[in-house]
Amino acid sequence: MSEPLLKVDRLVKRFGGLVATNNLSLEVIEGELHALIGPNGAGKTTFISQIAGELHQDSGTIRFDGTEVSEWKTPARVQRGLARSFQITQLLPDYTALDNVAIAVQARRGHSFQFFVDARKRGDIRSEARTHLDRVGLGDRAGIVVSELSHGEQKQLELAIALATKPRMLLLDEPMAGLGTAECARMIDLLKALKTEVTILLVEHDMDAVFALADRISVLVNGERIATGSADDIRANEAVRVAYLGEGDA
Amino acid sequence: MLKVDEKYIAQTDASPRRNWWAVAGAIVFILCAAAFPVFAKAIGDPSLIGLAIRITIYAIAAASLNLILGYGGMISFGHAAYFGIGGYVVGILYHHFAEGEPFLGFIPGTNQFLITIPAAIIVSGIAALVLGALSLRTSGVPFIMITLAFAQMLFFLFVSLKAYGGDDGLIVRRRNVLFDLDMRDDTTFFYLILAIAVVYFIGFARLVRSPFGLVLGGIRQSERRMAAIGVSTYRYKLTAFVIAGMGAGLAGALMANYSKFVSPDMLHWTKSGDLMIMVIIGGTGTLLGPLLGAAVLIGLETFLTSWTEHWKFFLGPILIVIVLFSTGGLTSLFSGWSRKRE
DSSP: OOSOSEEEEEEEEEETTEEEEEEEEEEEOTTOEEEEEOOTTSSHHHHHHHHHTSSOOSEEEEEETTEEOTTOOHHHHHHHTEEEEOSSOOOOTTSBHHHHHHHHHHHHTSOOOOOSSOGGGOHHHHHHHHHHHHHTTOGGGTTSBGGGSOHHHHHHHHHHHHHHTOOSEEEEEOTTTTOOHHHHHHHHHHHHHHTTTSEEEEEOSOHHHHHHHOSEEEEEETTEEEEEEOHHHHHHOHHHIIIIIOOSOO | OOOOOHHHHHHHHHOOOOOHHHHHHHHHHHHHHHHHHHHHHHTTOTHHHHHHHHHHHHHHHHHHHHIIIIISOOOOSOTHHHHHHHHHHHHHHHHHHHHTOOBTTTBOOOOBHHHHHHHHHHHHHHHHHHHHHHHTTSOSHHHHHHHHHHHHHHHHHHHHOGGGTGGGOEEOSSOOBOTTOOTTSHHHHHHHHHHHHHHHHHHHHHHHHSHHHHHHHHHHHOHHHHHHTTOOHHHHHHHHHHHHHHHHHHHHHHHHHHHTEEOGGGGSHHHHHHHHHHHHHHOTTOSSHHHHHHHHHHHHHHHHHTTOTTHHHHHHHHHHHHHHHSTTOGGGGGTTTSOTTO
């Protein structure tokens, strides 16, 4: 264990006068579930988008799996094993749930410059896609067009697609947002099972979920990391309570 | 790992979705088309054969546009450029063949169908590669504008090419030669075009269901999602753009043969608009929509021009009515024929 799987060093991102990411450093160790919490507008999604390569940082570096990936485009990072899910679901609404996952499996297995085979008859890809759907509990909804899935199911599908890229690290952007209580509990169970297999950086507002799942927690306020530690450390941390949990007198 | 029901997986893999009705329908349709010249002669109006040829050729051009517009979500407003380039390849090669002087001093002219058509496809493909590589740096409205601008540039280039007739275009005195076929006979020529169109549409149907087609459709729905699963979307978009350009080049080359004439009008932006209208009224992202759209537009045009000089005045409202009352184009009225966006 020489280097953490993900090492973000002094990342800065400005939008005009707003500093969304302010000299932010963060390390995620292989195998842990690292939660990222913070009030609205703390810059959590902006931070995730920079790690995923959708936004380009103004300065600072991102190292993943021993390699600097700061200048890599999103597809290259994904192929390296860095996958994300979206807070606001980004799915292919005209395709079925199975197609959505199968296309990710297909992309992972190499280029798709194949013009005359029927993509939906490639049994190996279809069955692998189905295992990912089963994993997130969507097995019996495989043939349903995405636009007809419920919000909760779309959230589950987001996760299945991310899994289909066989990531070494998952960036999950609020997978619980908008879910009902039962769905939430199921998602927590699923993440509990997943964290034994893949490193996860989890952005989440649901504190119960975070405290139940996270090995370590980092707190982001105004684009800055103000604390990192175990669940107990964070609960006890005075600065966090002031800034985030709304206690204290500041 | 969670438990996975193996039996469940096995039964869903195959999902034999081959639609025998579609295959049967296609065969009946082709047979009807093949019988059309006989029908036209029987009712004493052989000029209908020419109409059918033009519809078939435009169907190929519109289908090629549909690949990027309907399936890939790239709204190209300059697709006539490749149609025109295909036509000009036939025209210019014939011109040099007739003059006996090689093109650029070293490429001999020819009137051989088996050479001019592939040449037209390749040249329009190269043009689409160059213009597409530049245009696809943009998306949305800028993409529409830049494709339009490139097409108009080519239009003015051919207008100013006095060596090839400039404004007046280029006459191809005889259709290209293919084996011993009597190409001057419209019926023979119709069967040739029909055969090419059938092969083209079968290839097209396979293409849009292939892994490539699946990715292309994914890019239309969410480019961000495709990037997030590791797909470099630009390469796929450019490939689709080139395939579409080649299809339009094929259609243009066939049109030059049919009408024995090429002119800058083939590249004019209104021609790009016509192709878009065919796709939209037929149904974007459907296999047979462009064919239906071409039939309606060319048919209406022919019918209305024989009736009044101010035909466009009547065409406009008809098109508006079609678009308003058939969400998803005319194919949606026959939804069993072709499933939308597959």
